[in-house]
Amino acid sequence: MTEAFRDRIDIALTVNGEQVEARVPAGRHLVDFLRLDLGLTGAHAGCEHGVCGACTIQVDGQAVRGCLMLAAQADGAEVWTLEGLTEQGVIRDLQDAFVARNALQCGYCTPGMLASIKELLDMGGVPDRATIREHLSGNYCRCTGYEAIIDAVETVAQARAGKGAA
Amino acid sequence: MSVASPLPHDAARLHVTGQARYVDDIPLPAGTLHLAFGLSGVARGRITGMDLSAVRMAPGVVMVLTADDLPFANDVSPSAHDEPLLAAGAVHYIGQPVFAVVAQSHLAARRAARLGRIDYAEEAPILTIDQAQAANSRFEDGPRIYSKGDAPAAIAAAPHRVKGRFEVGGQEHFYLEGQAALALPQEGGDMVVHSSTQHPTEIQHKVAEALGVPMHAVRVEVRRMGGGFGGKESQGNALAVACAVAASMTGRPCKMRYDRDDDMVITGKRHDFRIDYVAGFDDAGRVLGVDFVHHVRCGWAQDLSLPVADRAMLHADNAYLLENARIESHRLKTNTQSATAFRGFGGPQGMVGIERVMDHIAHHLGRDPLEVRRANYYAEAAPAAGGAGGLSAPPFTPGERPPEDISGKKKQTTPYGMEVEDFILHAMTDRLATEAGYDARRQAVAAWNAAQPVLKRGLALTPVKFGISFTLTHLNQAGALVHVYQDGSVHMNHGGTEMGQGLFQKVAQVAAARFGLDVGAVKITATDTGKVPNTSATAASSGSDLNGMAVKAACDTIRDRMAAHLAERFGNDDITFADGCVHIGQDHTLTFAQAAQSAYAARVSLSATGFYATPKVEWDRIKGQGRPFFYFAYGAALTEVVIDTLTGETRILRADLLHDAGASLNPALDIGQIEGGYVQGAGWLTMEELVWDTKGQLRTHAPSTYKIPAVSDRPAVFNVGLWEGANREDTIYRSKAVGEPPFMLGISALMAISDAVAACGPGYPALDAPATPERILAAVRRVRDGI
Numbered sequence A: 001m002t003e004a005f006r007d008r009i010d011i012a013l014t015v016n017g018e019q020v021e022a023r024v025p026a027g028r029h030l031v032d033f034l035r036l037d038l039g040l041t042g043a044h045a046g047c048e049h050g051v052c053g054a055c056t057i058q059v060d061g062q063a064v065r066g067c068l069m070l071a072a073q074a075d076g077a078e079v080w081t082l083e084g085l086t087e088q089g090v091i092r093d094l095q096d097a098f099v100a101r102n103a104l105q106c107g108y109c110t111p112g113m114l115a116s117i118k119e120l121l122d123m124g125g126v127p128d129r130a131t132i133r134e135h136l137s138g139n140y141c142r143c144t145g146y147e148a149i150i151d152a153v154e155t156v157a158q159a160r161a162g163k164g165a166a
Numbered sequence B: 001m002s003v004a005s006p007l008p009h010d011a012a013r014l015h016v017t018g019q020a021r022y023v024d025d026i027p028l029p030a031g032t033l034h035l036a037f038g039l040s041g042v043a044r045g046r047i048t049g050m051d052l053s054a055v056r057m058a059p060g061v062v063m064v065l066t067a068d069d070l071p072f073a074n075d076v077s078p079s080a081h082d083e084p085l086l087a088a089g090a091v092h093y094i095g096q097p098v099f100a101v102v103a104q105s106h107l108a109a110r111r112a113a114r115l116g117r118i119d120y121a122e123e124a125p126i127l128t129i130d131q132a133q134a135a136n137s138r139f140e141d142g143p144r145i146y147s148k149g150d151a152p153a154a155i156a157a158a159p160h161r162v163k164g165r166f167e168v169g170g171q172e173h174f175y176l177e178g179q180a181a182l183a184l185p186q187e188g189g190d191m192v193v194h195s196s197t198q199h200p201t202e203i204q205h206k207v208a209e210a211l212g213v214p215m216h217a218v219r220v221e222v223r224r225m226g227g228g229f230g231g232k233e234s235q236g237n238a239l240a241v242a243c244a245v246a247a248s249m250t251g252r253p254c255k256m257r258y259d260r261d262d263d264m265v266i267t268g269k270r271h272d273f274r275i276d277y278v279a280g281f282d283d284a285g286r287v288l289g290v291d292f293v294h295h296v297r298c299g300w301a302q303d304l305s306l307p308v309a310d311r312a313m314l315h316a317d318n319a320y321l322l323e324n325a326r327i328e329s330h331r332l333k334t335n336t337q338s339a340t341a342f343r344g345f346g347g348p349q350g351m352v353g354i355e356r357v358m359d360h361i362a363h364h365l366g367r368d369p370l371e372v373r374r375a376n377y378y379a380e381a382a383p384a385a386g387g388a389g390g391l392s393a394p395p396f397t398p399g400e401r402p403p404e405d406i407s408g409k410k411k412q413t414t415p416y417g418m419e420v421e422d423f424i425l426h427a428m429t430d431r432l433a434t435e436a437g438y439d440a441r442r443q444a445v446a447a448w449n450a451a452q453p454v455l456k457r458g459l460a461l462t463p464v465k466f467g468i469s470f471t472l473t474h475l476n477q478a479g480a481l482v483h484v485y486q487d488g489s490v491h492m493n494h495g496g497t498e499m500g501q502g503l504f505q506k507v508a509q510v511a512a513a514r515f516g517l518d519v520g521a522v523k524i525t526a527t528d529t530g531k532v533p534n535t536s537a538t539a540a541s542s543g544s545d546l547n548g549m550a551v552k553a554a555c556d557t558i559r560d561r562m563a564a565h566l567a568e569r570f571g572n573d574d575i576t577f578a579d580g581c582v583h584i585g586q587d588h589t590l591t592f593a594q595a596a597q598s599a600y601a602a603r604v605s606l607s608a609t610g611f612y613a614t615p616k617v618e619w620d621r622i623k624g625q626g627r628p629f630f631y632f633a634y635g636a637a638l639t640e641v642v643i644d645t646l647t648g649e650t651r652i653l654r655a656d657l658l659h660d661a662g663a664s665l666n667p668a669l670d671i672g673q674i675e676g677g678y679v680q681g682a683g684w685l686t687m688e689e690l691v692w693d694t695k696g697q698l699r700t701h702a703p704s705t706y707k708i709p710a711v712s713d714r715p716a717v718f719n720v721g722l723w724e725g726a727n728r729e730d731t732i733y734r735s736k737a738v739g740e741p742p743f744m745l746g747i748s749a750l751m752a753i754s755d756a757v758a759a760c761g762p763g764y765p766a767l768d769a770p771a772t773p774e775r776i777l778a779a780v781r782r783v784r785d786g787i
């Protein structure tokens, strides 16, 4: 039996605003913990290499790759997934813009995209298209060609700044 | 009316809230087991011994399966019966599944799968095109040859000639959701399978064979895929079959998903090609004769390689009338992953070949490549109307045939003898060139290149003519099942699968339009082999064409029954379905729900199947003669790039696309297909590089080494327009298929890079694909040396 299976670690964190206590295998990735142990399947496993961004979630206010962080490292952290952000209504405008601009096709990249975009929008200001591209350069989308995603982000940023028409 | 509205994707809300469920998201019943394959470590050889004791003893392992343990068929091939689920004696590529581990968790299965010890008697693998040609290792007994006129004589007699060799790389699908399947054993030996597949019927068929049961004992359900692109047409068979066999043997649910490395190492990719060409032409660049030899690297098993290679031949003309053409195609068998369907299905490889020839001819003559392309275009189908959009088909009045070309000119045919009746690229090219400012930008690029020593710009406008239909004629059929409930809500099902392309929404729009309802009244349901049988793969861009028609037929059957009932009840047969109501003459209006209730009470069936078979198609693939396609879809793209001649790097500065989706069923979804297709096509030709080492190991087996376009790689300026026109053929609401054709708009990116490299000196770039920085640097050097 490998050590990884025996080594279990107790963690306490908040996920989507709720206290969670769990005993997890030391090697358990955060995205697997969320998906398999908590049933929060919004964040997806795309590459499990830290490249595609499909697993992106929010940890202590930052966009983090759930496949590169261990659940054990999230002890004491505040974790938000798309499910929780939806319930809070904090990115409703962004979600609406994604629907309206058709910024998704298969949708597999969408939850991770939204988490990365939230981080960008939370910085405030109105990012230009180059900044949006830069910020999202770690989130792959194989379907859309990205144009609609950038449009959606730009629309929301402008609207939030109170000068957008949309 | 719901048709032609730019409605969002049917599951958009579910996606943006994280509720959309993929196979890997389905909550698992307690006791579910997980599978992983142990893979071959050599590219070719015989298995002389296997020691799986460490695998069996690994933590969490429940069972280990080898070929000998399989109760029935050991085959997961789509048709040729040459693809064992688990290697039986011989191995044919590095990554071939040899044994399957069934364990309590995904991780436990994967860990254990690494512990197998397999001894091989290794043989020298056949990896490259040259090795395969030397060994005559091929599918079919010899090359396929399609020809028209007398190409060798025309080339010999032509005033000018170019000749070249063009290597075109393959492509990994990189669907963001990897392959996945879940098998749930039922009472009496039945099996329910959830699979991320474009072809539920094939999964059903292969699972039934593997379990030794009739197809009726297996039900396959597919709600959605996280991308498919052809990579889930046949490549999901292995997972589904392995899960079903393990589930049947253990009596427990079994699930398998490939992790990304396994996915890339095990599954097939786009076929790479070597294209040898010779073309003879006149002073204007008009092709008098052209000869192509396609060398197609098919990998170890036949899979879909024959129709893929056929389709490459069928697109060797692209938009150009070739009076003398010869296309020879070698389907080579190599000890690599079995190359498979990928968006365009060989069409892109065939098309990029003739585009290379056009580029080469223009360079040889010192002419603008666009001028040469236009000189070779097929003749326009009908004179373009002066107004916007021109004619995808002459304006259509129901019941009337569109006017035919009566100019008395001789019929223009493709190299395979199909008449081209719907050509619209003259008008499309005019409009794109004008709107995107081709002439002015051509001058600006020349001025830039004259002034700049290091950064060179390039521009290219390339056309797309893509044939729509499965070339295996019998696949051009589809079925649907529609129910209207007493409350007026509608349940819709058809054989097409949703992989993000928006098929479900488009077809729901059709159903809603037939009943005069809002699209929200139509429930879209998962594809299910128990509801619609014997379906074709959702492929060949045919999803909405086929399933839209089948759903229309089913809806019309129900609507006609409802109308007949209401006509009798009210004594008036003037019945219209609109705005959620049914109007009977001037005097009576029922809500659709009331009409459904009335029909139900009168014992009228409110459920119907629908069926559609594409008309007109007829094709002999051995002779290479006939009409393989119902119609053609068209597009044109203008791409501008800049290259750094010191590093070989490229950037796409701007892309302008104009694409023909006929009378679009949903312009928003179609534009999404066009944007995504272009970026994926440009990725194929510019950055996505597959590298195998000399032992046959795929070295680019993870996203760390295999790069797909990121947001920063797409064009900074990206203009996309839909051509306004209607399909001259009687397709669903006169729309055109849009899944694959835009992929080939990406060819303009490669040709623009070639243009930029050509600015470095007198030589011809002869750029292979993908045009990686290394290749660009080498080409810059060749061009400077004037080779």
Ligand code: FES
Pocket (backbone or CB within 6 Å): A044, A045, A046, A047, A048, A049, A050, A051, A052, A053, A054, A055, A056, A065, A066, A067, A068
């Ligand atoms: S799954 Fe985490 S980055 Fe791809």
Ligand code: FES
Pocket (backbone or CB within 6 Å): A103, A104, A105, A106, A107, A108, A109, A110, A140, A141, A142, A143, A144, B176, B226, B227, B500
């Ligand atoms: S929508 Fe499919 S990967 Fe982004």
